[in-house]
Amino acid sequence: xxxxxxxxxxxxxxxxxxxxxxxxxxxxxxxxxxxxxxxxxxxxxxxxxxxxxxxxxxxxxxxxxxxxxxxxxxxxxxxxxxxxxxxxxxxxxxxxxxxxxxxxxxxxxxxxxxxxxxxxxxxxxxxxxxxxxxxxxxxxxxxxxxxxxxxxxxxxxxxxxxxxxxxxxxxxxxxxxxxxxxxxxxxxxxxxxxxxxxxxxxxxxxxxxxxxxxxxxxxxxxxxxxxxxxxxxxxxxxxxxxxxxxxxxxxxxxxxxxxxxxxxxxxxxxxxxxxxxxxxxxxxxxxxxxxxxxxxxxxxxxx
Amino acid sequence: xxxxxxxxxxxxxxxxxxxxxxxxxxxxxxxxxxxxxxxxxxxxxxxxxxxxxxxxxxxxxxxxxxxxxxxxxxxxxxxxxxxxxxxxxxxxxxxxxxxxxxxxxxxxxxxxxxxxxxxxxxxxxxxxxxxxxxxxxxxxxxxxxxxxxxxxxxxxxxxxxxxxxxxxxxxxxxxxxxxxxxxxxxxxxxxxxxxxxxxxxxxxxxxxxxxxxxxxxxxxxxxxxxxxxxxxxxxxxxxxxxxxxxxxxxxxxxxxxxxxxxxxxxxxxxxxxxxxxxxxxxxxxxxxxxxxxxxxxxxxxxxxxxx
Numbered sequence: 005x006x007x008x009x010x011x012x013x014x015x016x017x018x019x020x021x022x023x024x025x026x027x028x029x030x031x032x033x034x035x036x037x038x039x040x041x042x043x044x045x046x047x048x049x050x051x052x053x054x055x056x057x058x059x060x061x062x063x064x065x066x067x068x069x070x071x072x073x074x075x076x077x078x079x080x081x082x083x084x085x086x087x088x089x090x091x092x093x094x095x096x097x098x099x100x101x102x103x104x105x106x107x108x109x110x111x112x113x114x115x116x117x118x119x120x121x122x123x124x125x126x127x128x129x130x131x132x133x134x135x136x137x138x139x140x141x142x143x144x145x146x147x148x149x150x151x152x153x154x155x156x157x158x159x160x161x162x163x164x165x166x167x168x169x170x171x172x173x174x175x176x177x178x179x180x181x182x183x184x185x186x187x188x189x190x191x192x193x194x195x196x197x198x199x200x201x202x203x204x205x206x207x208x209x210x211x212x213x214x215x216x217x218x219x220x221x222x223x224x225x226x227x228x229x230x231x232x233x234x235x236x237x238x239x240x241x242x243x244x245x246x247x248x249x250x251x252x253x254x255x256x257x258x259x260x261x262x263x264x265x266x267x268x269x270x271x272x273x274x275x276x277x278x279x280x281x282x283x284x285x286x287x288x289x290x291x292x293x294x295x296x297x298x299x300x301x302x303x304x305x306x307x
Numbered sequence: 308x309x310x311x312x313x314x315x316x317x318x319x320x321x322x323x324x325x326x327x328x329x330x331x332x333x334x335x336x337x338x339x340x341x342x343x344x345x346x347x348x349x350x351x352x353x354x355x356x357x358x359x360x361x362x363x364x365x366x367x368x369x370x371x372x373x374x375x376x377x378x379x380x381x382x383x384x385x386x387x388x389x390x391x392x393x394x395x396x397x398x399x400x401x402x403x404x405x406x407x408x409x410x411x412x413x414x415x416x417x418x419x420x421x422x423x424x425x426x427x428x429x430x431x432x433x434x435x436x437x438x439x440x441x442x443x444x445x446x447x448x449x450x451x452x453x454x455x456x457x458x459x460x461x462x463x464x465x466x467x468x469x470x471x472x473x474x475x476x477x478x479x480x481x482x483x484x485x486x487x488x489x490x491x492x493x494x495x496x497x498x499x500x501x502x503x504x505x506x507x508x509x510x511x512x513x514x515x516x517x518x519x520x521x522x523x524x525x526x527x528x529x530x531x532x533x534x535x536x537x538x539x540x541x542x543x544x545x546x547x548x549x550x551x552x553x554x555x556x557x558x559x560x561x562x563x564x565x566x567x568x569x570x571x572x573x574x575x576x577x578x579x580x581x582x583x584x585x586x587x588x589x590x591x592x593x594x595x596x597x598x599x600x601x602x603x604x605x606x607x608x609x610x611x612x613x614x
Binding site (some may be wrong): 019042043044062073075076077079080088090091092093095108109111112113114119142262 | 314329330331333352354373383385386387390398400401402403406418419421422423427429453
């Protein structure tokens with residue numbers, strides 16, 4: 005089901021499947037790649053990644069000395085990718101013109117002996133959107149949790165390859181041939197996004213850490229921004245507790261005129277394979293709750 | 308480690324029969340008639356052991372390698388049985404269904420199956436559990452809400468019993484002439500007549516002597532709604548499983564170590580299925596729904612106490 009949201013000249017479409025952000029515009033300018041059909045979201049466009057973002061190596065991890073075997077959701081690489089909700093049709097818990105809260109239960113299942121109630125709130129703001137993820141452990145065991153989302157960002161109609169991407173991240177995760185992280189290291193010149201890089205020159209499927217959130221206020225700060233040549237800017241912000249970003253570029257994103265360059269900038273509370281490394285994992289005691297937010301805002305061309 | 312969690316269950320009661328239904332996988336957690344348990348019990352706040360009571364849609368049982376072909380294109384499903392490399396029991400086993408309609412003695416649960424890895428279709432599905440004076444009627448529905456023709460199959464995974472009689476003292480009869488031969492990955496490789504084999508269950512046999520995990524059916528004939536399998540207790544109490552015409556297969560599974568609070572033991576799953584295991588590849592029993600088309604089919608269980 006699609007849920008339209010409106011606040012002045014800000015419009016969004018939310019999909020109940022994977023609680024996905026289908027579309028977001030401010031004053032007619034697209035901040036994200038729009039979904040154009042009801043098929044599988046191309047390259048996971050807009051979906052929620054919970055209770056872990058990115059990959060779990062071999063879909064296996066260990067908990068209290070026991071091997072946990074998750075379902076293999078990326079058979080080509082043998083991993084478990086993007087959590088357990090990417091094909092879940094969320095329930096609408098509350099709704100108004102400019103806000104919707106969607107809920108999903110994560111049931112105990114293969115490799116995941118925990119029970120979590122989760123919800124996602126999309127709330128429009130005058131210049132963008134605020135997205136809040138909440139979780140409560142309804143099981144009898146302490147449970148790990150991590151969350152991320154998978155928006156592809158735009159700045160209106162400017163071709164994405166012409167945009168400049170900046171992200172204040174001082175470290176990145178080296179990966180093996182199956183894209184599993186093997187080490188966190190200071191960013192090298194080829195992956196350093198701090199100076200601002202033209203998207204058309206980037207080839208990334210890379211996780212970043214050591215984020216120095218810019219303009220911190222109220223517990224959150226800017227984690228990445230895309231600038232168009234005309235001065236328009238789309239900014240991603242995330243809670244200070246969200247310490248990670250995945251940046252993914254593709255030349256094959258299905259656009260209205262055929263394959264196009266697109267860039268996903270994915271806010272995450274934990275890096276890839278966190279169930280094995282433990283890095284960034286949030287641990288919830290029985291009945292404990294957690295919530296965190298990220299958002300997008302838009303600034304028009306400087307005239 | 309034991310997994311416990313708090314999650315609502317639906318209780319149905321018509322004065323004669325009583326059932327509890329869990330929302331995840333639309334699970335039949337327990338069923339009794341006149342206080343006599345007719346199914347194994349999914350303990351409160353627990354996962355269904357060995358698939359006990361869950362709904363299997365849009366396919367029951369296994370898809371080999373999680374792979375099948377659609378219009379000349381390979382479809383790769385998620386591998387939900389990594390040890391054997393298969394995609395097992397459909398796409399809804401971890402899904403919390405929504406309550407679409409509820410009365411004292413019936414409930415309809417709904418779940419949407421969106422397009423996903425290896426499954427480029429959109430189906431609205433429902434399951435209705437309706438108590439009868441002597442048992443339960445289960446009605447499955449599916450509607451293709453996508454824009455392309457979709458395959459469809461459904462099954463259920465109940466384990467039956469008769470009250471507190473140990474399962475090894477029950478006898479089982481299955482009125483089907485063929486069984487499917489499985490390979491070491493538990494995927495069918497051939498269909499055979501049961502006649503003259505150890506798989507012949509057309510005459511009642513003591514469950515203590517039956518050790519199977521295979522599908523039974525009749526690949527040629529289409530049989531109208533009728534009883535297909537029976538459990539009988541030494542005192543003559545009888546449990547009958549009936550199937551609609553489209554439920555052409557029954558998986559019979561007799562695990563020796565089904566977990567119960569008092570310790571593991573023999574249990575018997577009698578699983579109504581519209582299609583054979585690996586039907587996305589063999590086509591055996593596979594139904595197809597055109598865009599907008601709806602399908603309905605059902606099965607049920609009846610209990611007759613000892614005279």
